[in-house]
Amino acid sequence: MKGLVDEELCIGCGLCPSICPEIFKMDSETGKAVAKDKEISEDLIGSAKEAEEQCPVEAIDIK
Numbered sequence: 001m002k003g004l005v006d007e008e009l010c011i012g013c014g015l016c017p018s019i020c021p022e023i024f025k026m027d028s029e030t031g032k033a034v035a036k037d038k039e040i041s042e043d044l045i046g047s048a049k050e051a052e053e054q055c056p057v058e059a060i061d062i063k
Contacts, residue, residue, distance in 0.1 A: 003035035009059035016051040
């Protein structure tokens with residue numbers, strides 16, 4: 001599984017990296033969230049899914 005962030009929908013609130021910093025980070029150039037290009041390990045799936053669910057604009061997809 002990997003995390004995906006729709007940068008057009010993202011409002012840069014910073015919630016996802018605060019919930020799951022191992023998978024999400026803020027892009028210093030755009031001010032929006034991006035997903036790190038790595039597989040989500042079994043122990044991080046719960047927090048990655050929580051970030052997906054908590055996103056106020058539904059910009060995150062965990063696949």
